[in-house]
Amino acid sequence: MDFDLPAEHRMIRDTVREFCEEEIRPIAQEVEDEHRFPAEVFEELTALDMMGVPVDEAYGGLGGDQLMYALVTEELGRVSGGIGLSYAAHTSLGAKPIDMFGTDEQKEQWLRPLAEGDGIGAWALTEPGSGSDASNMDTTAEYDADADEYVLNGTKQFITNANVANSILVKAVTEPGAGYDGISTFIVDPENDDGFEVVSVWEKMGLNCSPTCEISFDDVRIPADRLLGEEGEGWKQTMKTLDGGRISIAALSTGLAQGAYEAAKEYAGEREQFGEPISKFDAIRDKIVHMHRQTERARLLTHKAAVTYDDGERVTQESALAKLDASEAAREVAEEAVQTLGGYGYTTDFAPQRFYRDAKLMEIGEGTSEIQHVVLGRQLGL
Numbered sequence: 374m375d376f377d378l379p380a381e382h383r384m385i386r387d388t389v390r391e392f393c394e395e396e397i398r399p400i401a402q403e404v405e406d407e408h409r410f411p412a413e414v415f416e417e418l419t420a421l422d423m424m425g426v427p428v429d430e431a432y433g434g435l436g437g438d439q440l441m442y443a444l445v446t447e448e449l450g451r452v453s454g455g456i457g458l459s460y461a462a463h464t465s466l467g468a469k470p471i472d473m474f475g476t477d478e479q480k481e482q483w484l485r486p487l488a489e490g491d492g493i494g495a496w497a498l499t500e501p502g503s504g505s506d507a508s509n510m511d512t513t514a515e516y517d518a519d520a521d522e523y524v525l526n527g528t529k530q531f532i533t534n535a536n537v538a539n540s541i542l543v544k545a546v547t548e549p550g551a552g553y554d555g556i557s558t559f560i561v562d563p564e565n566d567d568g569f570e571v572v573s574v575w576e577k578m579g580l581n582c583s584p585t586c587e588i589s590f591d592d593v594r595i596p597a598d599r600l601l602g603e604e605g606e607g608w609k610q611t612m613k614t615l616d617g618g619r620i621s622i623a624a625l626s627t628g629l630a631q632g633a634y635e636a637a638k639e640y641a642g643e644r645e646q647f648g649e650p651i652s653k654f655d656a657i658r659d660k661i662v663h664m665h666r667q668t669e670r671a672r673l674l675t676h677k678a679a680v681t682y683d684d685g686e687r688v689t690q691e692s693a694l695a696k697l698d699a700s701e702a703a704r705e706v707a708e709e710a711v712q713t714l715g716g717y718g719y720t721t722d723f724a725p726q727r728f729y730r731d732a733k734l735m736e737i738g739e740g741t742s743e744i745q746h747v748v749l750g751r752q753l754g755l
Contacts (some may be wrong), residue, residue: 377676378444378696382688386444387424393452399677402721404582406499410537414456417492429618430474430678432480433488437558443624447672450628451635454731455582457625462533462583463487465495465618467494470558471541472731474602474610483560492539497561497588507560508553508608512590514545516597523547523559525593525602528572531738536571542610543590547604549690556607561590568593573585579730581622597668618739619696624674626699626735630668631716633703633710633728637661640714640723651713660713664706671699690752700735707732713733731737 378386396417397588404411418424427442435441442464450457468487471479486492503509512527525545535541541561548555563569568591575585586748602610638661640651651657678691710725718725736742
């Protein structure tokens with residue numbers, strides 16, 4: 374669907390689509406099987422100027438809007454959920470908060486390398502014991518006035534890109550007992566901050582070319598100038614970050630659905646039974662039509678959320694709805710794609726099995742489907 378897209382957006386989308394077809398699709402299963410972060414792909418995305426799409430041009434970004442970023446993320450997800458996930462985490466979670474909340478000095482030192490592709494970004498919120506109650510965190514940052522530093526201690530779990538990141542935005546409690554108002558954000562340098570450790574890189578059901586890590590902080594000393602915003606602003610920053618991040622997950626989910634739908638449609642048009650393509654059979658035709666409808670609906674909700682975001686309006690409801698619908702569509706469409714291919718769909722020779730495994734995380738990450746229902750209920754006054 375591009376009837377409502379500006380020419381520049383169509384050009385960016387088509388450029389990324391061509392790149393994905395030529396460079397990513399041929400290696401998508403390979404990097405997943407090898408559980409390998411494909412650094413070369415991100416170097417090529419850097420050459421295309423795609424690593425900072427929604428970041429201000431003054432700090433090395435493309436200066437695009439949320440809709441343009443969503444289009445890029447969707448195209449990546451259409452061929453590789455893992456590459457799309459690492460890209461989205463780098464952009465929405467690792468870079469964009471510095472763009473929104475950082476000082477000029479922080480943007481120059483920490484944002485520019487991310488936007489120009491000289492580094493990968495990450496964001497650390499979730500902890501082993503917090504689950505969906507992300508505000509209930511044990512990671513602390515105590516201020517040392519003599520050294521003008523914060524001393525960071527704790528553990529973070531399920532952190533995308535942590536073992537390949539050049540900077541990680543970490544949420545920590547600076548005022549115990551203050552609840553949401555006691556949380557702050559810090560820029561951690563994993564290469565140079567003593568006491569930082571990647572404890573493990575998880576083996577997962579899918580998305581294994583995108584590293585998911587447990588990380589720990591043992592008396593990590595953070596200079597005070599790496600506090601992002603002011604003390605106590607961390608949770609407000611988180612909510613605003615997630616509004617944009619959920620749009621990117623909706624876009625990634627739409628891409629997964631599109632890829633699965635295309636694989637099923639192509640197979641059904643070529644596979645013959647009883648002397649004709651199986652796409653001519655009512656059961657298969659209706660299945661593919663339903664997959665198409667789900668994918669288009671997810672795309673429309675995602676674009677609506679992105680445009681609302683770009684208009685500067687509050688987008689909590691729209692982003693939650695897009696994320697909820699698109700993530701469920703991705704899983705359901707991918708499952709139907711596997712079913713359409715039958716036994717072939719269960720093999721790694723065909724892409725639907727990868728889309729199916731990748732899609733499940735979309736209903737979990739950046740707020741589970743259950744949490745999206747809570748968010749939407751509150752937005753609807755329920």
